[in-house]
Amino acid sequence: MAASELSVRVVILSLTTIGFLGNFLLVYHYLFLYLARHRLRSTDWVLMHLIVANILTVLFKGVPHTMAAFGLTDFLNDIGCKLVSSFHRISRGVCIGSTCFLSVFQAIIISPRDYRCSELKINSHKYIRYSVYLNWAINFLIITVNLMYVRAKSGNDNTTNLKSYLYCHSVRHDQTSDILYAVLLSAPDILFLGLMLWASGSMVITLHKHKQRMQQMPRANISSRSSPESRATKTILLLVITFVSFYTISSACQFLGALMYTPSSSLVHVTAMASLFFPTVCPFLLMSSDSSISSHFLPSKMNRYFPKVSDRELN
Incomplete structure (x- = not known):
């Protein structure tokens, strides 16, 4: 076995395992809060949808790709390939939508308190909830087209009509159909990325204007710690930057794979790893930014050695 092949297997297995455990720790945390009848913040509610999308990505992208990396390439039938590919597409869409809604919601919360934004701030909680549900519905509708493109390979298939992605295959159609399919899948993502860039x-x-105002105030009136809103905003900005970085790499690899007649296994592996990085890193970014989560899993004596970054501060 080549060293590069072993490295790919170890990385994909590690991303899948760590991502699965990290996201389920957050699921346990939010279930505990719900059963204990704690009042959840609006961002908690959006984060739960993001965590569910992360888990679906790990299950329907990480697990089958890990099996394929270890040599099990024909373990799914036609229905299995369609389900795995469809749920991965849905989780990808929900993930980008939830991250977008978090950034837009926080941008509205910290916006200046003027007449134009007052009504939007009051109703933003309701709008965010409706948007998240609508995002799930749109992704389920879009993904029905995916059923025509993905399938398993049978012994009688002509390989010239199939594009291999290790454990499943994509059916080659005419160029016009492929372009329309790519536009259909990309349109919501482009819209969400635009909203994320605007909100960020x-x-x-x-934050820059707030910092300038703080610098003009007398030293005695300035707290040594930043405001809860500032810390929450910086956390969401970090999530957005992390997501956009890995999403860009994943999208670029997928675009290259679509252009190639037969994508190389290296490109398929890099695409899978880029898709798994954010679901793996996301829960640990959230744990490090919210002391209520870290205190839930760390003993009280250990918490003294970890400085609190925020105390249920996300609005």
Whole structure:
């Protein structure tokens, strides 16, 4: 076995295992809060959808790709391939949508308190909830088209009509159909990325103006710690930057794979790893930014050695 092949197997297995455990720790945390009848914040509610999307990504992308990396390439039938591919597409769409809603919601919360934004701030909780449900519905509708493109390979198939992705195959159609399919899948993602960039830019500008106002105030009136809103905003900005970085790599690899007649196994592996990085890193970013989560899993004596970053501060 080549060293590069062993490295790929170890990385994919590690990402799948760590991502699965990290996200289920957060599921346990939020279930505990719900059963204990704690009042959940609006961002907690959106984060739960993001965590569910992360788990689906790990299950329907990480697990089958790990099996394929270890040599099990024909373990799914036609229905299995369609289900695995469809749920991965749905989780990908929900993930980008939830991250977008988090950034937009936080941008609205920290926006200046003027007349134009007052009504939007009051109703933002309701709008965010409706948007998350609508995002799930849209992704389920879009993914029905995916059923025509993905399938398992049978012994009688002509390989010239199939594009191999290790454990499943994509059916080659005419160029017009492929372009329309790519546009259909990409349109919601482009919209969400645009909203994320707008919200992130708005948050950066708001934080910069806030910092300038603080610098003009007398030293005696300035707290040594940043405000809860600032820390929550920086956490969401970090999530957005992490997501956009890995999403860009994954999308670029998928685009290259679509252009190639037969994608190489290296490109398929890199695409899978890029898809798994955010679901793996996300729960640990959230744990490190919210002391209520870290205190849930760490003994009280150990918590003294970990400085609190926020105390249920996300709005």
